[in-house]
Amino acid sequence: MxxxxxxxxxxxxxxxxxxxxxxxxxxxxxxxxxxxxxxxxxxxxxxxxxxxxxxxxxxxxxxxxxxxxxxxxxxxxxxxxxxxxxxxxxxxxxxxxxxxxxxxxxxxxxxxxxxxxxxxxxxxxxxxxxxxxxxxxxxxxxxxxxxxxxxxxxxxxxxxxxxxxxxxxxxxxxxxxxxxxxxxxxxxxxxxxxxxxxxxxxxxxxxxxxxxxxxxxxxxxxxxxxxxxxxxxxTGRVRTQEERLNELLAFSHRAEELEGTHRAVVALKRFAGSVLRFAHGSAELRHRAMTASGLEELREILKRG
Ligand SMILES: Cc1cc2nc3c(=O)[nH]c(=O)nc-3n(C[C@H](O)[C@H](O)[C@H](O)COP(=O)(O)O)c2cc1C
Structure with a gap:
């Protein structure tokens, strides 16, 4: 309590x-x-x-x-x-x-x-x-x-x-x-x-x-x-990079459903940078994520992360 x-x-x-x-x-x-x-x-x-x-x-x-x-x-x-x-x-x-x-x-x-x-x-x-x-x-x-x-x-x-x-x-x-x-x-x-x-x-x-x-x-x-x-x-649970990216992709769909595309893009960009930090070629991917104009583009970047 x-x-x-x-x-x-x-x-x-x-x-x-x-x-x-x-x-x-x-x-x-x-x-x-x-x-x-x-x-x-x-x-x-x-x-x-x-x-x-x-x-x-x-x-x-x-x-x-x-x-x-x-x-x-x-x-x-x-x-x-x-x-x-x-x-x-x-x-x-x-x-x-x-x-x-x-x-x-x-x-x-x-x-x-x-x-x-x-x-x-x-x-x-x-x-x-x-x-x-x-x-x-x-x-x-x-x-x-x-x-x-x-x-x-x-x-x-x-x-x-x-x-x-x-x-x-x-x-x-x-x-x-x-x-x-x-x-x-x-x-x-x-x-x-x-x-x-x-x-x-x-x-x-x-x-x-x-x-x-x-x-x-x-x-x-x-x-x-x-x-x-x-x-x-x-709690001791450490996710693999693949899991993290999948969780963010799932979030992108749920956020779009609950709040619409624009707000989903804003929210996803906030999280994407931190998770892409661990990706191969992270600097380029992060830059692309930050400048992405739409949700589909962001999802594609996450799939590559
Ligand atoms: C973007 C942003 C929005 C915030 N909005 C609120 C708020 O609505 N109500 C509140 O009590 N504190 C708000 N805070 C303060 C946070 O809850 C927290 O106390 C503060 O960021 C210190 O924690 P941190 O150094 O771990 O970020 C906000 C902080 C930030 C950065």
């Missing part, structure tokens, strides 16, 4: 806006993720009946545990957004709240990491979501000072958060620099059973390190793009 959920693995697919669409989440659910996250979903979009926002609520039958990650600047708005999710019957295991995104288009109106400066609203958000009956997972970033991080986690946990994921970079660092692991060790020690880790998870050793600190779950983010088989590798 992690964060109120029964997970088959402590390795989770992190929320990645523009990346963790339905087909991509399904791929990772089938390739070892214990839990998947939607992209962050706008509560303003949900309450305004925005069709594109609703599109993000689709769940695959292969996702055993999936968290819908919400964002909004106000507790009442987030509660309303969550109710829309419930009414539309989304098969979600828990609510996630994004208090981590540092991008100005999100923080400008008080959402994402801007909430790290508003503990009162953050606490009310968690309390409001808890009344809906699902576990609540919050994702934050580290503060400049470790004590401030621990105080904010305390606010969230006291409000009823079932899990707090800390990304060991400050909002000011955005996605650059090295993620701090010591803050995760400290938080996991202070709040046993409640802390998940995010930041620079690229190898099995990275995963093991976070788990050794007492983090209950580890979020795989950019590391899954540079190695789509990292979840499986952690």
């Amino acid at each position: 992690i964060g109120g959920l029964e997970l088959k693995s402590p390795l989770c697919l992190a929320p990645l806006a523009g990346v963790t669409t339905l087909a991509v989440r399904e791929f990772f659910a089938l390739h070892g993720a214990g839990l998947t996250h939607t992209e962050m979903v706008s509560c303003a979009g949900l309450v305004r009946d925005n069709a594109k926002t609703f599109d993000m609520l689709k769940v695959s039958e292969h996702e055993s545990q999936v968290i819908v990650q919400l964002f909004g600047n106000d507790d009442a708005l987030v509660a309303d957004g969550a109710e829309v999710v419930m009414k539309r019957g989304g098969r979600f295991s828990a609510f996630g709240v994004n208090m981590a995104c540092p991008m100005p288009k999100i923080t400008r109106n008080g959402s994402g990491s801007a909430l790290m400066k508003k503990p009162d609203i953050a606490a009310k958000m968690v309390k409001g979501l808890k009344t809906l009956g699902l576990p609540v997972w919050v994702k934050i970033r580290k503060f400049e000072k470790p004590d401030d991080t621990l105080c904010f986690v305390d606010v969230l946990v006291s409000a009823g958060a079932d899990n707090v994921c800390i990304h060991g970079r400050t909002p000011g660092q955005r996605y650059e620099g090295v993620a701090d692991r010591m803050i995760l060790a400290e938080a996991a020690g202070r709040f046993p059973g409640l802390i998940s880790a995010s930041g620079d998870v690229k190898t099995c050793a990275d995963i093991e390190e976070y788990l050794s600190y007492g983090c209950v779950a580890v979020m795989l983010a950019r590391g899954t793009l540079s190695n789509p088989f990292l979840f499986e590798e952690w």
Whole structure:
């Protein structure tokens, strides 16, 4: 049991806006993720009946545990957004709240990491979501000072958060620099059973390190793009190059079926480079994959990899 959920693995697919669409989440659910996250979903979009926002609520039958990650600047708005999710019957295991995104288009109106400066609203958000009956997972970033991080986690946990994921970079660092692991060790020690880790998870050793600190779950983010088989590798399963290529070819068909050709091309290009790295003549194949204009062309390149 992690964060109120029964997970088959402590390795989770992190929320990645523009990346963790339905087909991509399904791929990772089938390739070892214990839990998947939607992209962050706008509560303003949900309450305004925005069709594109609703599109993000689709769940695959292969996702055993999936968290819908919400964002909004106000507790009442987030509660309303969550109710829309419930009414539309989304098969979600828990609510996630994004208090981590540092991008100005999100923080400008008080959402994402801007909430790290508003503990009162953050606490009310968690309390409001808890009344809906699902576990609540919050994702934050580290503060400049470790004590401030621990105080904010305390606010969230006291409000009823079932899990707090800390990304060991400050909002000011955005996605650059090295993620701090010591803050995760400290938080996991202070709040046993409640802390998940995010930041620079690229190898099995990275995963093991976070788990050794007492983090209950580890979020795989950019590391899954540079190695789509990292979840499986952690369980000891190492696929041959032929298997990897076949898995990607199967993904290309499924992604096209679920999301259409254009989005399938975008998703496949993200993964193709990493898998073609191991092919003969990899430099040329990777270049061709990156510049390919269509799905058929990409499939042909994969068949040659
Ligand atoms: C393209 C991209 C989109 C992201 N979208 C979200 C998001 O929607 N919600 C969120 O909480 N974090 C988001 N993140 C942050 C990741 O979940 C993760 O915390 C971060 O990338 C650090 O992990 P890494 O260094 O292993 O990539 C995003 C990161 C990237 C690179």
